[in-house]
Amino acid sequence: MSRLSFLLLLLLLTTCSTASDRSGQGPSRSKSHRRISYHATIGDGAHSIQVVMSLPAGSSRRLWLDPDLAQYVSSPEVLSGPEWVPLDRSDEVWWIPEKVEKTPTVRWTFDLRQAARDFNQVRVAKAHFDAYLSSPSAWLLRPHGMDDDDPISLRVTTPPGTSFSTGLFPSQDGYSFLAEHMHRLPYTVLGKFRRRNLRIGDDEVIVALLQGQIGLEPDDLIDWVQKRAEAVASYYGQFPVHRALVILAPGGRGIASASGNGGAAVYFPLSSRATRNKLERDWVLVHEMVHLAFPQVPSLHNWIDEGLATYVEPLARHRLGLMAETKVWGDLVDGLPQGLPKQGDQGLDRTHTWGRTYWGGALYCLLAELEIRRKTRNQKGLMDALRGILAAGGNISQAWSLERTLTAADQAIGHPVMTELYTAMKHDPYPVDLDGLWSDLGISKPRSGIVFNPSAPLAGIRQSITENLSDKEAR
Numbered sequence: 033m034s035r036l037s038f039l040l041l042l043l044l045l046t047t048c049s050t051a052s053d054r055s056g057q058g059p060s061r062s063k064s065h066r067r068i069s070y071h072a073t074i075g076d077g078a079h080s081i082q083v084v085m086s087l088p089a090g091s092s093r094r095l096w097l098d099p100d101l102a103q104y105v106s107s108p109e110v111l112s113g114p115e116w117v118p119l120d121r122s123d124e125v126w127w128i129p130e131k132v133e134k135t136p137t138v139r140w141t142f143d144l145r146q147a148a149r150d151f152n153q154v155r156v157a158k159a160h161f162d163a164y165l166s167s168p169s170a171w172l173l174r175p176h177g178m179d180d181d182d183p184i185s186l187r188v189t190t191p192p193g194t195s196f197s198t199g200l201f202p203s204q205d206g207y208s209f210l211a212e213h214m215h216r217l218p219y220t221v222l223g224k225f226r227r228r229n230l231r232i233g234d235d236e237v238i239v240a241l242l243q244g245q246i247g248l249e250p251d252d253l254i255d256w257v258q259k260r261a262e263a264v265a266s267y268y269g270q271f272p273v274h275r276a277l278v279i280l281a282p283g284g285r286g287i288a289s290a291s292g293n294g295g296a297a298v299y300f301p302l303s304s305r306a307t308r309n310k311l312e313r314d315w316v317l318v319h320e321m322v323h324l325a326f327p328q329v330p331s332l333h334n335w336i337d338e339g340l341a342t343y344v345e346p347l348a349r350h351r352l353g354l355m356a357e358t359k360v361w362g363d364l365v366d367g368l369p370q371g372l373p374k375q376g377d378q379g380l381d382r383t384h385t386w387g388r389t390y391w392g393g394a395l396y397c398l399l400a401e402l403e404i405r406r407k408t409r410n411q412k413g414l415m416d417a418l419r420g421i422l423a424a425g426g427n428i429s430q431a432w433s434l435e436r437t438l439t440a441a442d443q444a445i446g447h448p449v450m451t452e453l454y455t456a457m458k459h460d461p462y463p464v465d466l467d468g469l470w471s472d473l474g475i476s477k478p479r480s481g482i483v484f485n486p487s488a489p490l491a492g493i494r495q496s497i498t499e500n501l502s503d504k505e506a507r
């Protein structure tokens with residue numbers, strides 16, 4: 033054995049023992065033995081899905097699904113020796129009979145067509161021409177009592193002429209995620225649609241272009257998505273996730289939204305009257321892609337998710353020349369007063385109005401930006417803090433506490449700015465003198481347009497915030 037291979041062996045042994053010490057368990061109790069495996073076979077036209085589930089030994093014999101969705105499950109059966117036998121059903125759960133072996137195999141069929149007719153929601157089931165939008169959470173039965181970190185895998189088989197694309201992250205032979213994500217897995221599309229893979233640096237964006245009338249060429253739409261993804265990647269230094277699904281639905285109803293938990297996906301309904309000009313001015317796709325860069329935090333903190341998307345979206349577009357500097361600041365001057373506390377306000381975590389959620393959250397972002405720049409002598413900004421969250425592994429595929437997320441941001445800056453500002457604003461109205469702030473930044477808004485004052489005390493900070501890539505190249 034060479035000296036090098038001996039060192040490698042030593043390193044390997046050290047690593048292995050550290051890993052098992054940390055979990056406090058031997059290899060026989062490794063989490064991989066707790067893996068639940070699903071195999072979904074999509075039916076013709078994607079109207080139904082047949083699922084086979086293999087459960088590990090020790091799983092609960094009680095299986096469940098959201099009670100509103102149980103009616104779309106038919107023929108749930110378990111393998112007993114060579115035969116399939118029906119599951120027992122009572123108290124809104126299915127039971128695996130005691131006589132069945134320790135590692136049961138269960139199968140059922142989910143009626144996606146009927147669920148789409150009844151729900152018409154992207155996160156459950158929704159029809160769009162010859163395709164369905166859904167989330168696997170809607171059709172995967174699961175045992176009671178799973179641990180958050182129990183591993184789950186999903187394999188999918190499609191009939192000829194039917195496609196399947198999902199925001200779930202791929203693994204060796206399908207997709208894998210954790211039990212903690214199970215309640216709200218990312219958007220998925222099944223049926224007939226076009227698919228294109230875009231490269232954004234080292235990351236991948238899969239565009240699923242659904243059927244529907246639109247007066248634009250597919251290539252124009254793909255270029256439009258690519259440019260917006262690049263704007264977001266430019267702000268964050270990388271695309272927020274290594275792989276995301278963007279579903280474009282021409283003529284689709286509903287509002288655009290992002291979903292995560294084990295992956296990343298965006299649903300984007302496109303107006304049939306969309307023109308190239310209208311799309312050039314669109315801000316919504318960038319807003320949704322900014323959501324991909326923040327972990328899923330409890331819903332009482334919605335203000336930070338929406339506030340970041342509101343604040344970062346114009347800056348990201350500005351960086352690639354898709355929005356003028358005067359428009360970035362003009363929109364903030366117009367919008368931010370809606371985020372100020374009104375009478376009776378109880379702070380951002382307790383006041384869930386539209387204004388406080390979108391613009392109150394954006395106000396938090398601007399204040400954090402200014403404080404980070406003050407603390408670091410304008411060497412760092414909110415962008416660096418947000419890049420720190422991504423570098424720590426935080427993005428929409430993860431469910432984190434807000435405290436953990438802000439700590440990751442603060443560590444990238446070297447000062448607890450985000451945490452301290454959150455503490456100050458979460459339960460307190462925290463009034464802000466916006467007029468004084470604009471004056472300090474050197475921004476005034478006469479009857480039309482925006483005027484910058486280069487000798488204002490914070491003019492340098494204002495310039496740094498909206499410095500775009502060509503500014504940097506010019507220096």
Ligand SMILES: [Zn+2]
Nearest residue numbers: 319323338341
């Ligand atoms: Zn949003």
